[in-house]
Amino acid sequence: MEWPSNSPDLNPIENVWNIVKNNVEKRMPQNVDELKQFIVEEWEKIPQETIKNLINSMKNRCELILENNGDRIGY
Numbered sequence: 001m002e003w004p005s006n007s008p009d010l011n012p013i014e015n016v017w018n019i020v021k022n023n024v025e026k027r028m029p030q031n032v033d034e035l036k037q038f039i040v041e042e043w044e045k046i047p048q049e050t051i052k053n054l055i056n057s058m059k060n061r062c063e064l065i066l067e068n069n070g071d072r073i074g075y
Contacts, residue, residue, distance in 0.1 A: 010062065012054035015054050016043075016046060016051070023042040027042075
């Protein structure tokens with residue numbers, strides 16, 4: 001399989017950033033300092049279990065990508 005040029009499905013950090021982004025948006029930062037603070041706080045709140053689950057999902061993600069001939073999957 002050719003490696004997809006842009007494959008967020010195979011990069012669990014994209015899921016982590018999405019979690020952070022959604023949680024920061026809910027807090028509605030009013031300035032850059034708040035934005036930075038909220039990003040750090042939300043990053044630190046992510047449970048290690050969530051990180052482990054994302055990492056453990058990699059085998060399944062790779063298999064699904066192969067089944068879809070390199071096309072996007074639902075992650």
